[in-house]
Amino acid sequence: MGKELDRLIKIVTRLRGPKGCPWDREQTHKSLQSSLLDETYEFFEAAEDNDDQKMCEELGDLLLQVVLHARIAAERRTFSLEDVAAGISEKLIRRHPHVFGSVKVKSSDEVLRNWEKIKKEEKKHCRKYLVDDIPDAMPALFRAEKMQRRVARVGFDWKDIRPVFAKVVEEFNEFKRALAHRSRKEAEKEFGDILFALVNVARHHHICAEDALRAATRKFARRFRYIEDRFAEQGKDLHKATLRQMDRFWEESKKVVG
Numbered sequence: 001m002g003k004e005l006d007r008l009i010k011i012v013t014r015l016r017g018p019k020g021c022p023w024d025r026e027q028t029h030k031s032l033q034s035s036l037l038d039e040t041y042e043f044f045e046a047a048e049d050n051d052d053q054k055m056c057e058e059l060g061d062l063l064l065q066v067v068l069h070a071r072i073a074a075e076r077r078t079f080s081l082e083d084v085a086a087g088i089s090e091k092l093i094r095r096h097p098h099v100f101g102s103v104k105v106k107s108s109d110e111v112l113r114n115w116e117k118i119k120k121e122e123k124k125h126c127r128k129y130l131v132d133d134i135p136d137a138m139p140a141l142f143r144a145e146k147m148q149r150r151v152a153r154v155g156f157d158w159k160d161i162r163p164v165f166a167k168v169v170e171e172f173n174e175f176k177r178a179l180a181h182r183s184r185k186e187a188e189k190e191f192g193d194i195l196f197a198l199v200n201v202a203r204h205h206h207i208c209a210e211d212a213l214r215a216a217t218r219k220f221a222r223r224f225r226y227i228e229d230r231f232a233e234q235g236k237d238l239h240k241a242t243l244r245q246m247d248r249f250w251e252e253s254k255k256v257v258g
Helices: 002-016 022-026 033-048 052-075 081-094 108-122 140-152 162-180 184-204 209-233 243-256
Strands: none
Touching: 002 022, 002 052, 033 052, 033 209, 052 081, 140 184, 140 209, 162 184, 184 209, 209 243
16 A cells, blocks of 8 residues: 555656646646546445445545645645645544543444534634534535534534424425515525425434435436437437326336336
């Protein structure tokens, strides 16, 4: 492992060097942002497919991004890959006092509460509010869930599921009233409140809303591909099909592709 990691570091150093690759030399932290996101989502997809070979490949692409960013920083003398590794190692030890220290815990919930206390202490000089440092760039459903989990750890949460469901109904009724008043801006706001309330329902049932919606979207894609395939087999133009014709294949797709 050490040998191969050293090899990767040397390759990236050469690519960024005077006689290296013009494209690699031009890259900055900012220019590589989209690549980092792309590689992350590609790993997500490989993990969802439970494709070990693909996961290994995508983790390699992610590791390249880490090494590239560290190399760019090292050239600017701000930090190095060694600093990155040292920082995360120290953080893991610090946030696991029940493993590396004398703290006793009885459950994973207690681990999370301790983690949040330690994290808050670490960031007391740079995080004014509890919900700070949750990036705006996160996928919206995932960000909503993370924010809800963050405040729940200090007790800001319903203990009973009934008011959680009631909140969904309340927000949905407000959304319908906004539509009735033809207020698009207000309807958009209320629709966001519905989604936020639904994320809360999912969280209370230990369901990741982001994963659930992704799975539903993938299922929809499978079924619609089935519709396209059936029309293609019959030599018919999908654009000229009626909803009734498409719906017949849609119902069929549920039994064939799930």
